[in-house]
Amino acid sequence: MPRVALFTTCLVDGLFPDVGRATVRLLERLGQPVGFPLEQTCCGQMHTNSGYFETDLVRRYVRVFAGYDAVVVPSASCTGSIRHQHAQIARAAGDERLAAQAEAVAGRTYELSEFLIDVLGVEDVGAYFPHRVAYHPTCHSLRIARVGDRPLRLLRNVRGIRLAELPNWDQCCGFGGTFAMKNPDVSAAMLADKMEEVIETGAEVLCAGDRSCLMHIGGGLERVRAGVRTLHLAEILASTESGHRASERAPRAEVLR
Template identity: 70%
Template sequence: MRIALFVTCLADALYPDVGKAVVRLLERLGHEVVFPEAQTCCGQMHINTGYQREALPLVRHHVEVFEPFETIVAPSGSCVGSVRHQHAMVARRAGDERLAIRAQAVAERTHELSQLLVDVLGVDDVGAYYPHRVTYHPTCHSLRMLRVDEKPLRLLRNVRGMTLLELPDADQCCGFGGTFAMKNADTSTAMLADKMRHVVSTGAEVLTAGDSSCLMHIGGGLSRLRSGTRTVHLAEILAATE
């Protein structure tokens, strides 16, 4: 299968190893991965902070870039959530029904990584090997917007050498939420403290999730605690073989 990688801003700018891991993983499974170099921000940040008019050109550009591809994947529940649930809405509110229809078509072909693997490719054992104690945090957008459910856990349970540890109150938000963490710093910090306490209680060496943004937030807190627990994106674990 030919699959287009929608790498996301955060992976492109701060966590390039996540995008590389997606490529390694999918190529190992026998698929061709292409990277449309014209891609930019999908506009999620603008939409979530109320700047829908400013987001419209980004939505239009995203559609133009990814429209030629039948299958699109991103290592981010929040960015896929924006494409799936916001792009057509932004276009429609701007009075551009034709763009809304095109955006919806692209959205239906856009998948979060675990959804692509399990639902589209029919794989729950990717041949990974990762000999560490790991706990999994289901990010809000993947859990509530995309309904990925048990898919990441199904994939993790089949990773050889790994001990998967249950995270208490896993469905609680970590407190990041993009600009929420800046506009509501005290609340965000309290939510982060709860999440870190639960992570540390597992005794895990590694916390994984499907969104780099949440891992960045939690990982920053864990490093300040000197907890000894590091954060690793789901894609990097699934791409590991030694």
């Protein structure tokens, strides 16, 4: 049994902890114990993309995760940063030893769907999710981490799910991290297109492997009251029939008037 750690990412840790919990719940259900090193922090992508090479963040990632056989990341964006930026940052600082260490740990770092399919060899995780779902493949999942169709292969094996094809599925939602802040008008126009396409599918839920893009799209959908929820891939894959039944039996909250 490989020694596996969860790198939860700073966005999930700070804003969307349910994604981290769902990832652990899913892996443990598949018989894979997961460690969570408390010293972990940001991968440094937002700094690097803005021109600030933070060698200390690379050094911390290497130190915290060097002892693990695999690191699972519920984010293609952060996975891509670790694989393609960490060694580059170390070399820019003239630290070839750190660059070699960063490459070694990056080689054992997997986006969640990669780990499930390529390492555990599982495509049917025993999930149950009786809803109409549209899947948005994020830019970094397609072009940097290159997870391909792995998330869809996992979703197709979820019992009860009804997958709706998203028009122009390979087009950016407009988030791009700091891009949305530096180019707000362009970002908003791209978001409007993506929202229209999501609504066209008639989906109840929009799913993706990056909570950052879901935050961007979900915020727009909520503002127009589209009635479409956003859920990370891990949250759908961690869902079970018994969990749904328990939810249905749970008492409704009383509405005070």
